[in-house]
Amino acid sequence: MALAEFVAELAGLLDDAEKAFAAAGDAQALEAARIEFLGAKSGRLKNVQKGLAGVDKDDKPAAGKRFNEVKEAIATAFEAAKERVERARTAVAGRRGSEQFDPTLPGRPVRLGHLHLLTQTIEDLKEIMGRLGFTAASGPEIEDEWHNFQALNIPPAHPARDPLENFYLATAGAATGSGPLLLRTQTSTVQIRVMEQTPPPVRIISLGRVYRPDTADATHYPMFHQIEGLLIDRHATMADLKSVLRLFAKSYFGGDGHIRFRPSFFPFTEPSVEVDMSWNERWIEMGGAGMVDPNVLAAVGYDPEEVSGFAFGLGVERVCARRYGVTDIREFYKNDVRFLEQF
């Protein structure tokens, strides 16, 4: 074979190979082209190489040199095509990610938490009492002795003021010069704070935390919540108190809620009663109540001859536990979602 013929064959091969590699749109097409041109057994390059043997002896070195150049050029063209196809593949994969987003599919539901059962209860109680015309008021959890005791007709010698019955704050009072301070033991403090600020009539509730150095058991905890109610007007009577508490019980427990009063004593009410509520035929003590003691009215500057009123204080955990069948008050504070998510 003449050298010119062989060289022309090589040129045609290189041209075909470059075109085929450039046309390959994906890895599969490129692999087919690779086998066609570079296949080890019967690729077209291999076939042309066989023709080398038929080239005139004198032309062999030149033919061999040219063959190697073309072989390298084909290999280079293949590598370039391979890189191009690979780049295209990753770009498509990236795009497909967003192409697969289907805005018509329903979304994955977000796992929502909810309010703690006690917070729900507080909201419920506010709502019920709001319907009866009671506005929610609040007061500080760190109190002075005037609001926690003295103005509530609890004199210095009263056993309720024993340091062992209270969480006194050792340094806070001294620092502010306000006298001894303690964590409030009852929300009755808010009665005083509201009456000091507002002339009668008064119709408020107050919900919040109170603190007592109790050992924790199924029915006690060193911190718990109370709902306090106070109504002051010209002719408020014990019958009004009973009506309000009965409506409260019926609203919170449903139609089967009942109340009963048992005689009792609190320094800030006269007469005083324990308030029991029954639901599903079981009586449970929910707190105390009574007609506001004239000494309390006088302490805030009201005229006991002009106005009278009633007050009550109930345990939020008590009413809530009764309604939801919670048998251990400590469950409220453990933050165990298995308990909390039930409500």
Ligand code: DAH
């Ligand atoms: N403060 C009382 C307590 O914590 C509960 C109470 C009783 C509140 C009678 C009142 C009331 O307003 O009139 O035990």
